[in-house]
Amino acid sequence: MRRAHTRLAGGLLPLLLAAPPLQRMLEASMTAQMLAQIPLLVIAGMLLGNSLPERVANRIQPWNRGGATGLIVVTFASACWMLPLSLDAALASPVADFAKFLTVPLLIGLPLAASWPRMSFVLRGVLLFEALATLFRMGWLYLISPVRLCNSYGLSDQQRLGKWLLIAGTALLLCIAWRLLWGRPKAAAGAVGPPGLRAGRHA
Amino acid sequence: MRFLRTALASVVAVAAGAVALAFATRGFTAFTTETARRVAVSRHPVPVPGVVLENQAGTRFSLSALRGKWVIVDFVYTRCQDQCAVLDANFARLETMLARPIAADRLRLLSISFDPGRDTPTELAAYLARFGGRSPGWQIARPVDTADLVRLERAFGIAVIADDDGGYTHNSAILVVDPRERLIEILGWRDPEHAAREILRKLEG
Numbered sequence: 169m170r171r172a173h174t175r176l177a178g179g180l181l182p183l184l185l186a187a188p189p190l191q192r193m194l195e196a197s198m199t200a201q202m203l204a205q206i207p208l209l210v211i212a213g214m215l216l217g218n219s220l221p222e223r224v225a226n227r228i229q230p231w232n233r234g235g236a237t238g239l240i241v242v243t244f245a246s247a248c249w250m251l252p253l254s255l256d257a258a259l260a261s262p263v264a265d266f267a268k269f270l271t272v273p274l275l276i277g278l279p280l281a282a283s284w285p286r287m288s289f290v291l292r293g294v295l296l297f298e299a300l301a302t303l304f305r306m307g308w309l310y311l312i313s314p315v316r317l318c319n320s321y322g323l324s325d326q327q328r329l330g331k332w333l334l335i336a337g338t339a340l341l342l343c344i345a346w347r348l349l350w351g352r353p354k355a356a357a358g359a360v361g362p363p364g365l366r367a368g369r370h371a
Numbered sequence: 372m373r374f375l376r377t378a379l380a381s382v383v384a385v386a387a388g389a390v391a392l393a394f395a396t397r398g399f400t401a402f403t404t405e406t407a408r409r410v411a412v413s414r415h416p417v418p419v420p421g422v423v424l425e426n427q428a429g430t431r432f433s434l435s436a437l438r439g440k441w442v443i444v445d446f447v448y449t450r451c452q453d454q455c456a457v458l459d460a461n462f463a464r465l466e467t468m469l470a471r472p473i474a475a476d477r478l479r480l481l482s483i484s485f486d487p488g489r490d491t492p493t494e495l496a497a498y499l500a501r502f503g504g505r506s507p508g509w510q511i512a513r514p515v516d517t518a519d520l521v522r523l524e525r526a527f528g529i530a531v532i533a534d535d536d537g538g539y540t541h542n543s544a545i546l547v548v549d550p551r552e553r554l555i556e557i558l559g560w561r562d563p564e565h566a567a568r569e570i571l572r573k574l575e576g
Contacts, residue, residue, distance in 0.1 A: 233377040237384050244388025248395045256404040256530075319404045319530035322540045 171219040178215030178277075182269050185209060195259055198321040199329040203336070206249060206272055213277015220282060228282065238283025239295055245275035250306065252317035259320045300340055307333030405542060408528040409557045416553035420526055422519035424483065424512035427496035431515065435552065441478040441574060442548040443469075445560070446529045447511075448486035448539055449498040458543045461563040463502045465545070466509050468567035472574055473508040480509035485520060485531050485541065487513035527554060547573065 185191060185208055194205035220228075232238050248254060249272060257264035287295070309317075310330030316323050393399060401407035421435035434442075445462060447455035462480060472478035482499075484490035490498075495511045504511065514520040524531065531541040545566045547556040556573070558566040 230376045231380040236377055237380040240381055240384040248391055253404045253407050317403050319542050
């Protein structure tokens with residue numbers, strides 16, 4: 169029952185975000201789109217990925233041992249939506265916008281949540297390091313670039329986003345450091361998550 | 372063999388991801404809309420709409436009237452404090468460097484205002500005079516109809532966003548229209564020497 173609720177929430181969140189007033193608000197600035205709208209769409213997908221029906225999860229599992237396939241899908245999908253031209257396209261064309269609302273939850277959030285509990289310590293490290301590097305790299309680029317990278321947004325917006333990406337990167341770094349230093353050793357070794365998912369990790 | 376299916380799925384995911392990225396970046400050539408647009412235009416020229424413009428003298432003419440000539444276009448608004456001033460200072464240098472084809476009536480420079488509400492012919496004339504532009508080699512004009520402005524912006528790939536202080540943020544470029552009225556090349560606006568060389572090469576070729 170709770171799983172069904174989570175799934176419902178994951179399904180409704182993108183619809184809510186697509187509601188015209190909210191969508192306009194979150195797409196009005198580059199910062200809001202990159203740091204609110206897209207992360208919320210990722211969270212929607214994660215809710216879906218966390219609440220996959222047992223039957224579906226079991227069907228996917230042999231194709232996603234150790235979460236490897238999921239990691240690849242997440243990496244490529246996020247790379248596509250990090251391109252400044254994709255952000256422009258989402259504003260300029262309804263087709264690209266629809267693609268964003270569809271692929272960000274389904275190809276970033278969902279595989280992330282479905283694969284994370286299966287990932288080994290090393291693979292998690294790869295994913296987190298990749299995320300950290302990306303946040304700092306993009307943040308720095310947006311902060312120092314004298315050229316507007318998105319035609320739809322102004323330079324000051326881009327620089328503000330850069331600053332926030334660096335802040336987000338620092339926050340993530342501190343979280344990871346905290347977990348590594350003070351987290352339970354078992355947790356650090358990757359044995360978190362509900363028992364059902366944990367069982368699949370070494371299968 | 373336990374990992375066979377995962378390995379297979381991973382290979383498929385990498386291939387699909389690479390195809391998606393290649394598609395999004397126009398074959399790994401573009402990272403921003405601006406470069407994507409430049410690549411796309413040089414591969415597939417874009418027909419220019421034959422809209423009616425009103426120039427600094429108040430004369431109305433159709434863009435199609437310039438058929439048969441090369442037209443070098445830029446988009447500006449006359450109150451612009453920074454970017455347009457540099458762009459049109461560079462246009463003034465283009466006017467000098469391209470003096471021969473202009474004198475032979477093979478080429479024209481055309482600045483188009485995307486702020487037709489405020490840029491009246493008087494404003495346009497003052498702006499052109501400020502940069503030493505001489506008609507008919509270099510004209511500045513505004514679209515008569517707002518719908519035409521949208522068509523122009525779409526064809527030339529110009530994105531204009533209103534600022535808080537009544538100005539505009541916009542992309543700039545030196546846009547090359549060939550005698551068949553097609554946008555065939557988008558050149559960087561910061562380097563007029565390079566632009567002049569490219570244009571002269573096209574005129575000869």
